[in-house]
Amino acid sequence: MATALLLAAPAQAGTEQCFNGAACVWKDNTYSGRWRGMVNNMDDYYTVIWSDHVPYGNNYINRDVSSVRNQGVSCDVRFHELTGGRGEWLYFDRVSEGVNYQDPYLANGGGSSAYRGENWDNRILSHRFTNC
Numbered sequence: 321m322a323t324a325l326l327l328a329a330p331a332q333a334g335t336e337q338c339f340n341g342a343a344c345v346w347k348d349n350t351y352s353g354r355w356r357g358m359v360n361n362m363d364d365y366y367t368v369i370w371s372d373h374v375p376y377g378n379n380y381i382n383r384d385v386s387s388v389r390n391q392g393v394s395c396d397v398r399f400h401e402l403t404g405g406r407g408e409w410l411y412f413d414r415v416s417e418g419v420n421y422q423d424p425y426l427a428n429g430g431g432s433s434a435y436r437g438e439n440w441d442n443r444i445l446s447h448r449f450t451n452c
């Protein structure tokens with residue numbers, strides 16, 4: 321029954337939440353949990369709220385990112401372990417390149433930088449668009 325199907329449909333989730341031009345981050349693995357899409361460079365995730373923030377508790381991304389996607393249209397992105405684009409980083413191409421543009425599980429590394437093999441779960445604190 322159509323009405324029941326509509327009511328049962330889950331809220332938009334996963335990579336469909338991400339939008340063109342944005343670097344997207346999720347709190348949990350496999351693009352789930354709280355998320356944020358960002359079209360500008362961000363210096364400090366401790367000061368950036370989740371897109372679906374709720375009016376209680378801690379609304380900030382903090383050091384909680386577990387999966388990422390670069391849906392940048394014209395830029396690649398580097399996710400950094402420290403604020404202000406400092407420290408080690410992971411490199412993701414733009415989604416149009418078809419490979420290396422997202423990772424559902426950062427605990428086993430990801431991206432294409434020299435640090436890709438490290439545990440990146442709950443480690444990212446800033447990002448920089450690059451190669452635009």
Ligand SMILES: [Ca+2]
Nearest residue numbers: 347384385386
């Ligand atoms: Ca997390």
Ligand SMILES: [Ca+2]
Nearest residue numbers: 425426429430
């Ligand atoms: Ca991974």
